[in-house]
Amino acid sequence: MADDFADVVVIGSGPTGGAAAWRLASQGVDVLILEKGDWFDYQGLDRDGPDWESRRARALHSNPNIRRGPWDDPIDDAESPIKPMIGNTVGGGSIYWSAHVPRFRPEDFRVKSLDGVGEDWPIAYEDLQPYYDLNESRLGVAFMPGDPSGPPQGGRPLALPTIGAHGRRMAAQFDRRGWHWWPVDLVVGRDGDAPRNGHCTHIGPCDLGCPSRIRSGADRAYVTEAVAAGARIRTRTRVLELEHDADGTVTAALCADDTGRFRVRGKRFLVAANGLGTPRLLLLSRSETFPNGLGNSSGLVGRNLMLHPYARVDGVFDEPLGAWVSGEKAGIVSFEFYASRPEHGFKRGLKLQLTGGPGPLATARGAIFGAPLPWGAGHHQAFAERFDHVCGFTVCAEDLAEPDNRITLSDTLKDRDGLPAAKMIYKVSPNSRAILDFGMARAREILEGAGAKAIVDTPLRSEAGFHLMGTARMGADPGTSVVDPFGRCHDSPNLYLVDASVFVTAAAINPTATAQALALRTADHIVGLG
């Protein structure tokens, strides 16, 4: 493949790379997107196929170590109880997401000032507010205005689907206790108000990129439109290293594809490879001047990995709940215990989110109940007594930054190009554990109040490393941060990081909307530089 050039080279076409590329290209900037995977084959997903549940456990799994797709490289996760869940395709993680895009709360940017833990961000909620608005308008978000727990949202909300009979039942329990609950902010796509439920084939929960194209991923919401605006995209292109001058200026991305190695030069480089891939690329970009990796004079590249540790509490009910009734449904969340309180034995807080029970195959295999359904004459009756008799809550804890939780380079695993794989080192902190335990107790209260006859606890979900944050944190001080408030590396004047690796704190909220707002803001900043 021949060498290439663009004014701005965007590495990664997930939710944030796609957003930045679209924003730049739509303002006339010459953009080239480099993506290690390919366009996602929605037809090949065949959501209507009856074996959807089996495929989701393998080829469509969101953990690349399980999925082992053609674009996936191994990740060394032996030292993390929580496994990475990332996409390696155009659209990135938004191909595998739950399509929830809540905004961080204003308090999330002032954690140190308010609660004495973590750090304050060098920007405020107000800096991102117009970009949250823009992002929601591009994605097409259904939401209910007026949530007391969040800031006012602009724009026209698209219509939310029902929360279902099980949602109503749980909502009544929150009301009985005077606790907060609200329906989720749900991406439905900009045409989400077009005929809706006719699209839904009722094959599984709405948490995988929806081939009926209602649930818009970044491939559709941003990358396609970036290309339409003039951006170019090179798929199946792996970036091996960022070559740079002695002053840290990036001169080229050393790339590889099926034809061999080549260079892509540019005036500016944006890395949007997620909280795992971005620090890995910086660590791989070592030189005499930067022996510990590009942008790493602070020593913080890869450090302070924050996840959202998840626990789960399921309730088993005597009667069917209605969670699997055909048609789209929105989940509900509670931010009642989101903020620090003096009476809590921990700092910061949690989100509770209602989920349905296991699918048909998982039910047959014994999910929740611990033993497979009996074979023989009693099988079908037992299935009827278990299926749709379970719903539960995930407890999402706000993780605080810990330097020893980190992304580094593996000593044992290599990618297809012979480069060290990313290694994830992570332990659940005592604070996060306390949050999870507290949240599980509250979830049990709700479920028992709603009539659950049995409760099943999952204290920590392993397949839950969706949100990888903080591994190249933002700050004003080059000694304690990797990038400045616009995402530009302190050590590298033309290198910008535009994903959740720049997060200073994690909140207890899905990070995609905030990461996309940051990416859009960085794009505008670059346009302003000329």
Place this chain on the structure above:
Amino acid sequence: MSLSSAQALADLLLPGDGATGWPSASAALPQLGEVFSSLPAGYGAAIAELAMEVAKAGPEAGVALVESFERAAPKPFAALRDGLYEAYYATPAVQARVAELANGAPREPDMGFDPTLLTQVTARQAGLRRL
């Protein structure tokens, strides 16, 4: 393993139920042989022998044979059961039956969200943000 033996064993594990509409394994799985051939190679001979014995024995004695096999060879049996369950629940006929079951559950009167559900939260300003 003959197809009839495979059908006899599969239907013993997942029999049909005409009253509730569940198909038997052999009715739902026209490619039943593929399920057996995809089991781990080391288990094939024992499972084939079990299937042959079940086919000869008939349903009642077959149950006893399978129960005995389950106790004596738990790993091969688990592989058989899990493989059969996975294939069975991935068939259109079974998915249709599951959907019928699901749609018999309580449902909301409207497919859109009912904003009146939020009356109490809004009135109390529950979860009010700090800033």
